[in-house]
Amino acid sequence: xxxASTRLAGVIGDPVRHSLSPLLHNAAFAALGLDWAFAAxxxxxxxxxxxxxxxxxxxxxxxxxxxxxxxxxxxAVDRLAPSAAALRSVNTVVWVGTELVGESTDGPGLxxxxxxxxxxxxxxxxxxxxxxxxxxxxxxxALAEAGAAAVVVAARRPEAGAAxxxxxxxxxxxxTAEAAGDAELIxxxxxxxxxxxxxxxxxxxxxxxxxxxxxxxxxxxxxTPLLEAARAAxxxxxxxxxxxxxxxxxxxxxxxxxxxxxEAMSAALVAELAGRSTPERAETA
Numbered sequence: 310x311x312x313a314s315t316r317l318a319g320v321i322g323d324p325v326r327h328s329l330s331p332l333l334h335n336a337a338f339a340a341l342g343l344d345w346a347f348a349a350x351x352x353x354x355x356x357x358x359x360x361x362x363x364x365x366x367x368x369x370x371x372x373x374x375x376x377x378x379x380x381x382x383x384x385a386v387d388r389l390a391p392s393a394a395a396l397r398s399v400n401t402v403v404w405v406g407t408e409l410v411g412e413s414t415d416g417p418g419l420x421x422x423x424x425x426x427x428x429x430x431x432x433x434x435x436x437x438x439x440x441x442x443x444x445x446x447x448x449x450x451a452l453a454e455a456g457a458a459a460v461v462v463a464a465r466r467p468e469a470g471a472a473x474x475x476x477x478x479x480x481x482x483x484x485t486a487e488a489a490g491d492a493e494l495i496x497x498x499x500x501x502x503x504x505x506x507x508x509x510x511x512x513x514x515x516x517x518x519x520x521x522x523x524x525x526x527x528x529x530x531x532x533t534p535l536l537e538a539a540r541a542a543x544x545x546x547x548x549x550x551x552x553x554x555x556x557x558x559x560x561x562x563x564x565x566x567x568x569x570x571x572e573a574m575s576a577a578l579v580a581e582l583a584g585r586s587t588p589e590r591a592e593t594a
Contacts, residue, residue, distance in 0.1 A: 316366070317343045321352040321360050321382075321400060322375035330373050332581050333574050340573035343565065345370070356374055357381030361409060364402065371564035372402040373557075377476050386411035390456070395476060396446055401560040413565060415444065416451025419496070420554025421523075429494065437488050439511055440498035441469035444526055446476055449498050453477035461488050490516030492499035497525045500528040508525065514538035519547065526552060529582055554578060572574045 320330040326349060327555035330498040334347035352360045364372055374382045379398040383389060386406040393399050409481060423429045424456040436457045438449050441464035452460050453476065460477040462472030474481035489495050489512055501511050514535070517523065522538035528549035536546040558569035 311346055314344055315345075315346070316370045318345065318369060318371040318373075319348045319350050320373035320375060321350045321357075321388055323351055323353045325349045325351050328373075328375065329553065329578065329581065330375075333554070334561060336573050336577035337558075337561050337570050340570035341565075344566070345565070352378060354378065355381070356548075357495065358385040361385050361402070365410065370404070371560070373560055374400050374402065376443070383411055392416065392450060395450055398443060398447070399554070401563060402558075403563045412560075413447060414559035414563075415552070416447035416449075416454075418554075418559055419448055419526075419552040420451050420455045421548075421555040422547070422551030422560065423494075423522070423524075425555070427522060427545065429545075429548055431494060433458050434493045435459045435461075435491060436494040436496070436499055437461045437463060437484070437486075437492035438473070438496045439463050439486055441466065441473045441478060442498065445496075445498035446473050448498055448526075449473050449481060450476040452494075452496075453480055457494075458516050461492065463488065470588055479560060486512035487516065489521075493521055495521065495523045495539075497527075497533075500527070500590050501533075501535070510535040510538045516540040517544045518520040519543040522547065526547065528553060531582075550578065572584075 320328050328349050331347045331349055338345040362363045379400060382399040383397050385437045388410045390410060390412045393413040394414055396424035398413055401412040401414050403410050403412060431452050432455060434457055436444050436452050449460050449462060460481045462470045462474040463484055463486045470483045473503045474483050517539050521544040523544050524547045525535050527533050531548050540546050554575055561569040
């Protein structure tokens, strides 16, 4: 029940009505008995700064930010956290005193999922990331921050791949998807696993085998062609649900100061997706 005392947070973007953020955060608030509520606010491109003005005027407690506003909001907050500054992208806005601070929980959310759910620590590992979009940028930066020994970026456009690889500093290089055979972690940050996109995995899966972890950031369908081929080859696999869950958990902690109720959030997510029929790209916020 909404009360006059209820603290409000939300997600902004366009489109945003499909967002799973309200589901995740409202489940978390309910599990902890917090007098908070979370809603989705459609905000078109070009209105990111105005949305932050509204956040201040209405004293919303926090915002998640999704496409196409992540760059706009990065330019409009009072201050950027280090990861958001490196990416020039914000998916979470939090109050720190009287300042609005932009954070990026996307990449750290994947690293948290790898460690907590897959028992895989990127520290000292050889990694391959497919793609050059916003998700790939967040993942490459986070893997480097987590201590990855090498981060190879495979992208269709070499110049775009080089720009993404630079986010990993001296450990970032460009290559092709065929480098998967030498990688301990392979992350597909492209939309190829979604229904309606190219059939089959993005590279020859015969190079895969035991001792490797393959992650496809698509979460619906849960078993993409890449993951099916990797599993058949003996590699461990994971889809994008872990990243979605853990990036939300990090935002929740930033806003409330509370430990997120992971089991309640995960249960709400699984139940919701079980009732959906439209395949979607992994949401980063």
